Amino acid sequence: AQSVTQPDIHITVSEGASLELRCNYSYGATPYLFWYVQSPGQGLQLLLKYFSGDTLVQGIKGFEAEFKRSQSSFNLRKPSVHWSDAAEYFCAVGSSGAGSYQLTFGKGTKLSVIP
């Protein structure tokens, strides 16, 4: 069964500092990997995705993530955090192949930003 681990429940960074949110996955085949962001009271917005190809993927709002197969990781990074980035971030894995697929989410990492 697929699973996702986000080891950090809550991270606090200063505005302008760099950010890395960790994500490890467990999946038997080539995974499809995603990062979503959820602001309070809002739905889930897709930040970026990895399906295949270049292991460094760029997303919206200046975020990027790197797929490392050897470490089963898909960490999210941003070089300079803005106060508006404060939210909860979810890593998710989806099965590959044709048709519909279910996403398995991690428990999320809550990001707080100090002005």
Next chain:
Amino acid sequence: EPEVTQTPSHQVTQMGQEVILRCVPISNHLYFYWYRQILGQKVEFLVSFYNNEISEKSEIFDDQFSVERPDGSNFTLKIRSTKLEDSAMYFCASGGLAGGNEQFFGPGTRLTVL
């Protein structure tokens, strides 16, 4: 930009009552999903739907739950007899093409069962 919409944003119901949560997926998408998030917990998959039938469902999606696409645009989740533990945020999502394409989520419906 097209988006998934959900109504109502908040539903309060008494235990044992039936509720229907409604979603309008993105119009050219083929795959439809329901997820739920109990307060403070992670988002969990409930069911996927394609070509007017369920593709996959989780253990959570028992006989109390059903889904329907009644008119080609709406996608509904029905809970027949709600329990206190059904209180959660319910998210609808839709996806476009064959496997691997991203799922776009709606803003969610908060269900409170009293």
